[in-house]
Amino acid sequence: xxxxxxxxxxxxxGFLVTLRLTAYSGAASLVLGLLIASLRVAxxxxxxxxxxxxxxxxxxxPLTLVFFFMxxxxxxxxxxxxxxxxxxAVVCLTLYTAAFVAEAVRSGINSVxxxxxxxxxxxxxxxxxxxxxxxxxxxxxxxxxPLINVLIALTKNTSVAAGFAVVELVGAGxxxxxxxxxxxxxxxxxxxxxxxxxxxxxLLAARVERKVAFxx
Amino acid sequence: MTSVLYDAPGPATRRRELVGSVIGVLVLAALVxxxxxFAAGRGVFQxxxxxxLYDPPKNQTAGDVWRSMLVRGLGATLRAAxxxxxxxxxxxxxxxxxRTTRFRLLRVPAVAVIELFRGLPVLLMMLFGLLTLxxxxxxxxxxxxxxxxxxxIAEILRAGLAALxxxxxxxxxxxxxxxxxxxxxxxxxxxxxxxxxSLIAQLxxxxxxxxxxxxxxxxxxxxxxxxxxxxxxxxxxxxLFLVGAAIYLLVNIFLSRVAIWVQRxxxxxxxxxxxxxxxxRGDLATGRNV
Numbered sequence: 001x002x003x004x005x006x007x008x009x010x011x012x013x014g015f016l017v018t019l020r021l022t023a024y025s026g027a028a029s030l031v032l033g034l035l036i037a038s039l040r041v042a043x044x045x046x047x048x049x050x051x052x053x054x055x056x057x058x059x060x061x062p063l064t065l066v067f068f069f070m071x072x073x074x075x076x077x078x079x080x081x082x083x084x085x086x087x088x089a090v091v092c093l094t095l096y097t098a099a100f101v102a103e104a105v106r107s108g109i110n111s112v113x114x115x116x117x118x119x120x121x122x123x124x125x126x127x128x129x130x131x132x133x134x135x136x137x138x139x140x141x142x143x144x145x146p147l148i149n150v151l152i153a154l155t156k157n158t159s160v161a162a163g164f165a166v167v168e169l170v171g172a173g174x175x176x177x178x179x180x181x182x183x184x185x186x187x188x189x190x191x192x193x194x195x196x197x198x199x200x201x202x203l204l205a206a207r208v209e210r211k212v213a214f215x216x
Numbered sequence: 217m218t219s220v221l222y223d224a225p226g227p228a229t230r231r232r233e234l235v236g237s238v239i240g241v242l243v244l245a246a247l248v249x250x251x252x253x254f255a256a257g258r259g260v261f262q263x264x265x266x267x268x269l270y271d272p273p274k275n276q277t278a279g280d281v282w283r284s285m286l287v288r289g290l291g292a293t294l295r296a297a298x299x300x301x302x303x304x305x306x307x308x309x310x311x312x313x314x315r316t317t318r319f320r321l322l323r324v325p326a327v328a329v330i331e332l333f334r335g336l337p338v339l340l341m342m343l344f345g346l347l348t349l350x351x352x353x354x355x356x357x358x359x360x361x362x363x364x365x366x367x368x369i370a371e372i373l374r375a376g377l378a379a380l381x382x383x384x385x386x387x388x389x390x391x392x393x394x395x396x397x398x399x400x401x402x403x404x405x406x407x408x409x410x411x412x413x414s415l416i417a418q419l420x421x422x423x424x425x426x427x428x429x430x431x432x433x434x435x436x437x438x439x440x441x442x443x444x445x446x447x448x449x450x451x452x453x454x455x456l457f458l459v460g461a462a463i464y465l466l467v468n469i470f471l472s473r474v475a476i477w478v479q480r481x482x483x484x485x486x487x488x489x490x491x492x493x494x495x496x497r498g499d500l501a502t503g504r505n506v
Contacts, residue, residue, distance in 0.1 A: 043225075043233060043236075044233060044236045044237050044240050045237060046237050046240040046241045046244060047240050050240075050244055056469070057465065059472075060420070060424075060464070060465050060468035060469050060472060061424075061461065061464060061465065061468075062424040062425070062426075062427035062428075062464060063424075063427075064427040064428055064430055064431065064438060065427060065438065065460070065461055065464060068430070068438055068441075068442075068457070069457060069461070072442065072445075072453060072457070073453050073454055073457045076258075076260075076450065076451075076453050076454055077254065077255060077258055077260070152335075156335075156336070156337040156338075157337070158337075159337035159338075159339045159340060160337075160339060160428065160431070162339060162431070163339070163428070163430070163431030163432075164431075170337060170339055170340050170343065173340065173343065174343055174347065177343065177347040177348060178347065182347045182348040182349075182350065183348070184344075184348045186348075187340065187343075187344045187348060190340060191332070191336055191340065194335060194336050194337065194340070195332070195335045195336070198334075198335035198336075199331060199335050202331075202334075202335065
């Protein structure tokens with residue numbers, strides 16, 4: 001117990017790094033994921049294929065592999081000057097999470113009944129009107145809960161950065177654990193910080209889901 | 217290309233789409249070409265960066281390299297997953313049953329366990345096993361994978377049980393089955409059946425997460441890429457990494473395809489549990505029913 005109270009600054013520092021990782025890569029992956037999702041329904045086949053390939057590749061790749069590539073293999077090309085590890089981690093998490101965001105958005109769009117789009121087309125709405133005024137407003141309802149779940153997974157995934165020289169919560173926990181002969185309380189402290197994010201977010205997702213599950 | 221979102225294109229639109237497609241392909245090809253040109257400029261495609269795969273230096277044979285990656289590396293990855301998956305399934309089932317007992321108070325510990333382990337990173341539990349429980353790397357990996365995935369699997373099974381029509385349980389009790397008889401012969405078989413795609417998808421996640429063993433020092437596939445590169449020299453990193461990545465992709469895509477196949481099959485045979493309203497749903501982009 002004391003080990004947590006004695007090391008509050010280390011925990012808070014790690015927690016802030018975790019929060020920054022989550023916030024930056026969360027925002028970036030939402031943008032990238034939306035872009036990929038819109039490419040996947042685009043009228044041009046090559047764009048659809050490219051987007052689908054990206055999603056399929058990244059979803060079947062372990063996040064550790066993405067990190068491994070960015071930290072060990074990519075520098076072999078020496079394309080870019082070395083950037084701080086933190087930003088490399090943000091890039092890895094963004095590329096990985098974007099695939100899941102795209103998938104959540106796409107399945108949300110698909111959850112809207114075909115009849116809705118058919119009716120919209122039948123009364124003469126254009127592609128833009130159909131998508132913007134009929135399909136997307138309904139899709140948003142079923143996209144939000146899975147998106148929250150994607151962001152929860154992202155929060156947990158930021159821990160992989162601990163294996164690649166970013167001292168976030170798990171990294172801080174590993175240091176404290178080694179310094180304190182594996183005191184279990186170290187991990188209780190780390191867990192509390194994670195649960196402080198993941199449990200409220202999970203409750204929010206469940207709540208939104210219930211609210212949204214109207215007459216379906 | 218038939219889509220519900222826009223009309224079947226006429227000749228003018230088809231021409232425009234063709235132009236757009238060509239431009240799109242050209243842009244993509246240009247990007248790939250640029251990357252390849254850049255890589256070639258750095259000598260990535262020279263034979264002395266790839267010969268590790270067929271004629272490695274340092275008096276090693278190609279067989280040694282491939283064995284270290286496929287047998288020891290991939291073998292270690294699969295071994296961790298193969299031990300953790302049945303454990304997670306069994307414990308997840310136990311948790312799901314505990315979570316649905318009829319006495320509310322008895323459920324509390326199960327809910328607590330599920331919510332706790334669902335909300336924590338797998339890596340945290342692996343490090344807990346390694347540093348605090350003093351497990352060896354393999355056991356720590358299995359521990360982390362099992363604890364996390366049993367919580368997820370418990371949730372999946374609970375959702376499957378909850379999705380069954382009430383009449384199934386009522387009918388079972390009406391013909392005089394006990395609770396455990398009803399569970400094992402009526403409810404669980406149906407719940408597992410409807411949730412099979414999710415369960416397989418979760419096993420893919422489990423296999424992917426076994427790569428976290430790389431971080432805690434378990435010598436799995438990624439570690440074997442790294443040790444090989446360090447032994448033969450950094451110039452082989454790209455070649456060895458590509459092999460490792462290809463192995464992961466092949467295994468995972470194969471498993472994902474199995475999940476999709478199972479899902480299709482289940483939909484075709486029709487489960488006794490309420491089927492999803494497929495008639496109203498469809499893939500808007502392609503106009504196909506999904």
